[in-house]
Amino acid sequence: MQFIWMLQIEKNQIEDKKKLEEQEVQKLKEEKARSNMEILTLKEELEMAKRTHEAYCLQLESNAKEVKVESQKKLTELECLLTDSRKKVEELEGFSESKLQRWKKKEQIYQSSIDYQFGALQELRAALESIKHEVLKTKRSYPEEFNYLGFKLKGLADAAENYHMVLTENRRLYNEVQDLKGNIRVYCRIRPFLPGQSKKQTIIEYIGENGELVIVNPSKQGKDSRRLFKFNKVFGPTSTQEEVFMDTQPLIRSVLDGYNVCIFAYGQTGSGKTYTMSGPSVSSEEDWGVNYRALNDLFQISKSRKSSIAYEVAVQMVEIYNEQVRDLLSTDGPQKRLGIWNTTQPNGLAVPEAGMHPVQSTADVLELMNIGLMNRAVGATALNERSSRSHSVLTVHVRGIDLETDAVLRGSLHLVDLAGSERVGRSAATGDRLREAQHINKSLSALGDVIFALAQKNLHVPYRNSKLTQVLQASLGGQAKTLMFVQLNPDIDSYFETISTLKFAERVSGVELGAAQSNKEGRDVRELMEQVASLKDIVAKKDAEIEHLQRLKASANGTKRGMTSFRHGSSSPRRHSVASANGTKRGMTSFRHGSSSPRRHSVGTSRQRQNLIGKGSGLMEKAASDLDNCSEYSDKHSDAGSQHSMEGFSRHQKELSPHLKLSGGDVGQYSNEDIELLGFGDADSEERLSDISDGGLSMGTETEGSICSVVEYTLFPEVAKPPENTSPECIPAENTPVQNKGKPLMLERRPSLPSKLPKPTPKPVQAKCSWQSLTSSSSKISSSSARKTYAGSSSAPKPLKRWQ
Numbered sequence: 001m002q003f004i005w006m007l008q009i010e011k012n013q014i015e016d017k018k019k020l021e022e023q024e025v026q027k028l029k030e031e032k033a034r035s036n037m038e039i040l041t042l043k044e045e046l047e048m049a050k051r052t053h054e055a056y057c058l059q060l061e062s063n064a065k066e067v068k069v070e071s072q073k074k075l076t077e078l079e080c081l082l083t084d085s086r087k088k089v090e091e092l093e094g095f096s097e098s099k100l101q102r103w104k105k106k107e108q109i110y111q112s113s114i115d116y117q118f119g120a121l122q123e124l125r126a127a128l129e130s131i132k133h134e135v136l137k138t139k140r141s142y143p144e145e146f147n148y149l150g151f152k153l154k155g156l157a158d159a160a161e162n163y164h165m166v167l168t169e170n171r172r173l174y175n176e177v178q179d180l181k182g183n184i185r186v187y188c189r190i191r192p193f194l195p196g197q198s199k200k201q202t203i204i205e206y207i208g209e210n211g212e213l214v215i216v217n218p219s220k221q222g223k224d225s226r227r228l229f230k231f232n233k234v235f236g237p238t239s240t241q242e243e244v245f246m247d248t249q250p251l252i253r254s255v256l257d258g259y260n261v262c263i264f265a266y267g268q269t270g271s272g273k274t275y276t277m278s279g280p281s282v283s284s285e286e287d288w289g290v291n292y293r294a295l296n297d298l299f300q301i302s303k304s305r306k307s308s309i310a311y312e313v314a315v316q317m318v319e320i321y322n323e324q325v326r327d328l329l330s331t332d333g334p335q336k337r338l339g340i341w342n343t344t345q346p347n348g349l350a351v352p353e354a355g356m357h358p359v360q361s362t363a364d365v366l367e368l369m370n371i372g373l374m375n376r377a378v379g380a381t382a383l384n385e386r387s388s389r390s391h392s393v394l395t396v397h398v399r400g401i402d403l404e405t406d407a408v409l410r411g412s413l414h415l416v417d418l419a420g421s422e423r424v425g426r427s428a429a430t431g432d433r434l435r436e437a438q439h440i441n442k443s444l445s446a447l448g449d450v451i452f453a454l455a456q457k458n459l460h461v462p463y464r465n466s467k468l469t470q471v472l473q474a475s476l477g478g479q480a481k482t483l484m485f486v487q488l489n490p491d492i493d494s495y496f497e498t499i500s501t502l503k504f505a506e507r508v509s510g511v512e513l514g515a516a517q518s519n520k521e522g523r524d525v526r527e528l529m530e531q532v533a534s535l536k537d538i539v540a541k542k543d544a545e546i547e548h549l550q551r552l553k554a555s556a557n558g559t560k561r562g563m564t565s566f567r568h569g570s571s572s573p574r575r576h577s578v579a580s581a582n583g584t585k586r587g588m589t590s591f592r593h594g595s596s597s598p599r600r601h602s603v604g605t606s607r608q609r610q611n612l613i614g615k616g617s618g619l620m621e622k623a624a625s626d627l628d629n630c631s632e633y634s635d636k637h638s639d640a641g642s643q644h645s646m647e648g649f650s651r652h653q654k655e656l657s658p659h660l661k662l663s664g665g666d667v668g669q670y671s672n673e674d675i676e677l678l679g680f681g682d683a684d685s686e687e688r689l690s691d692i693s694d695g696g697l698s699m700g701t702e703t704e705g706s707i708c709s710v711v712e713y714t715l716f717p718e719v720a721k722p723p724e725n726t727s728p729e730c731i732p733a734e735n736t737p738v739q740n741k742g743k744p745l746m747l748e749r750r751p752s753l754p755s756k757l758p759k760p761t762p763k764p765v766q767a768k769c770s771w772q773s774l775t776s777s778s779s780k781i782s783s784s785s786a787r788k789t790y791a792g793s794s795s796a797p798k799p800l801k802r803w804q
């Protein structure tokens with residue numbers, strides 16, 4: 001039973017198991033169906049994924065290809081870059097290697113220089129030590145040497161004083177050399193053909209080195225076609241402005257040494273007068289003519305001499321048209337006629353009414369000259385090429401004080417652009433043109449006569465024949481130097497004008513052609529050249545001496561500075577004492593001392609002037625002859641300039657004392673006449689008056705009580721003159737000469753300076769003071785100043801002014 005039960009149980013179990021397994025099989029079947037479904041889905045998904053993957057792969061492949069291409073490109077580029085960079089690296093390596101080498105070298109150099117400096121420092125230390133020893137030694141010997149130097153200094157001070165004498169001597173010799181070359185020089189300048197000129201047939205055949213000029217007339221044949229002229233110098237068409245000026249320069253120097261100089265250009269219209277005198281344009285220095293260069297030079301030389309001479313420069317510019325003088329620097333509207341001093345003034349002032357413009361630099365001058373040229377140009381438009389029918393005169397007044405001796409030098413330079421010479425003798429002209437032609441004719445031939453008379457050393461020089469020669473009087477003749485530029489047009493059409501110009505020039509140059517005379521002249525010239533050579537030697541020796549003395553002076557100054565107290569205080573008291581002791585030193589002391597006016601002391605006492613004025617007029621002729629003698633003396637002996645004239649004139653005064661005594665009164669009388677203005681009075685007496693003045697008044701330096709002083713006094717009235725001397729009755733208006741009736745006195749109607757003119761740069765007060773005297777005298781001469789001038793004489797009033 002048990003067994004059956006067991007079997008039953010077992011059977012149940014097996015049945016249960018079977019049921020379970022069937023359930024499981026059912027489950028598995030379901031699961032299988034589900035799995036199959038899933039597998040299907042998955043298969044689909046897989047298919048899709050496969051497709052997508054394939055597309056993606058394709059995409060990737062194409063991308064990969066592109067990227068590969070790009071990468072290859074980049075790779076190539078990078079390879080290039082790499083190659084470049086390698087090269088650069090190599091270069092940099094090379095460069096840095098060389099730098100390294102250089103630095104190493106530098107390091108070595110620095111090292112050696114440091115070593116050297118260190119060595120030098122050691123040496124310096126040693127030297128310092130030895131110097132210390134020396135200083136101690138010197139300190140001990142100092143008092144002895146100091147005393148010794150004291151003795152030496154005295155010698156040096158003497159030498160320094162000699163230095164000035166040597167300087168003066170040098171200047172004198174220089175001017176003698178100039179004088180030996182002749183006081184009247186003629187330079188010829190031929191202008192080139194102008195760009196627009198079609199016919200270029202020249203009449204110039206030969207230009208010699210020594211001033212020979214052969215002119216040929218192409219319309220003629222044979223020897224008649226040629227003419228030889230000889231001048232001091234001939235400048236060909238290619239000569240530059242600078243070359244021309246080089247030969248003019250020595251004259252400019254003479255102005256600063258107290259000479260009066262006249263440079264003028266003569267020639268037909270368009271021959272280059274203005275080109276030579278002013279230049280084609282002011283803007284370029286290369287183009288500057290004689291005028292600008294001369295003034296530039298004046299300033300340069302005066303600067304270089306400023307340690308020994310204080311210079312002041314002022315300019316006037318006038319035009320002479322139809323025998324009327326007009327101020328070209330006036331801005332007062334229509335220019336009025338100006339009067340001319342009757343006689344030569346020592347300072348070359350001839351047209352006192354023309355504005356006197358102080359200048360300190362070339363720029364000032366350029367400004368003024370532009371105004372002058374503009375005024376002339378305005379005239380040219382209004383009056384139809386007036387510039388070629390008027391004479392323009394630029395006058396440069398120079399005044400210098402020798403700082404050592406207080407002597408005053410005065411020089412004037414006239415720079416003249418003459419009217420066209422072909423107007424002379426033009427017979428076809430009528431009316432205004434005829435009048436102009438006559439005036440030009442008159443003035444040019446008067447100029448020729450004056451220069452001819454001077455070249456011939458005639459006693460009578462006809463200055464009075466034209467306004468031109470009156471204006472230039474101070475700079476023509478006496479000890480003045482004259483230079484004429486003869487301007488030529490090389491054109492064949494100008495042949496006859498050129499010949500007449502050259503004949504004029506030949507006449508005034510005083511050089512005559514012809515075999516015998518030429519030989520004689522050759523000998524003369526040779527002799528003169530020898531003299532010049534020996535003088536040059538002397539000048540060279542003097543130069544060497546000057547240099548030596550300068551060195552001595554420099555060392556003396558060095559010592560002096562240290563020993564001023566040792567000697568006798570400062571040097572200025574010495575100068576003062578000299579000035580006051582002399583009583584003769586005058587002029588521009590105010591330039592340095594401001595308020596003092598020593599000039600007045602030098603003018604001579606009123607009694608002296610009274611004496612001079614008081615003599616009778618019957619001695620006039622005698623006086624004239626005496627002063628002619630004086631003039632001759634001046635020609636022969638007093639060429640050495642103002643500094644010489646001071647001694648020379650006083651020496652000569654002694655020599656000629658009887659003459660001068662006799663003529664003194666007359667001279668005084670004419671000194672008074674000096675301030676008279678030119679008039680239509682008794683021509684004869686005036687002529688003589690003019691001639692007398694030529695000899696007597698053309699001294700360059702002031703001399704105590706000399707005629708110059710009197711004239712100077714009248715020309716440069718001091719601002720602070722003693723009021724007691726200003727008695728108005730000295731020049732009563734009714735004293736005006738008969739011939740002036742109806743015309744106002746020039747001195748009284750003198751207008752003030754043109755107000756619109758550019759003001760010169762302000763000067764130091766002292767300098768201004770001294771110019772004040774110059775300008776007030778020239779451009780603001782008032783009746784009161786004139787009265788002061790005459791007050792000193794206190795003689796019976798004379799007819800003072802004549803008006804023209």
Ligand SMILES: Nc1ncnc2c1ncn2[C@@H]1O[C@H](COP(=O)(O)OP(=O)(O)OP(=O)(O)O)[C@@H](O)[C@H]1O
Pocket residue numbers: 190191192194237267268269270271272273274275276280387388419420487
């Ligand atoms: N040396 C020269 N070199 C070049 N050109 C010159 C020279 N000389 C003169 N000229 C020219 O010739 C012309 C006439 O010259 P300029 O005006 O100087 O003559 P001028 O004699 O002064 O005449 P005018 O009598 O009318 O005043 C100008 O054009 C000038 O530039």
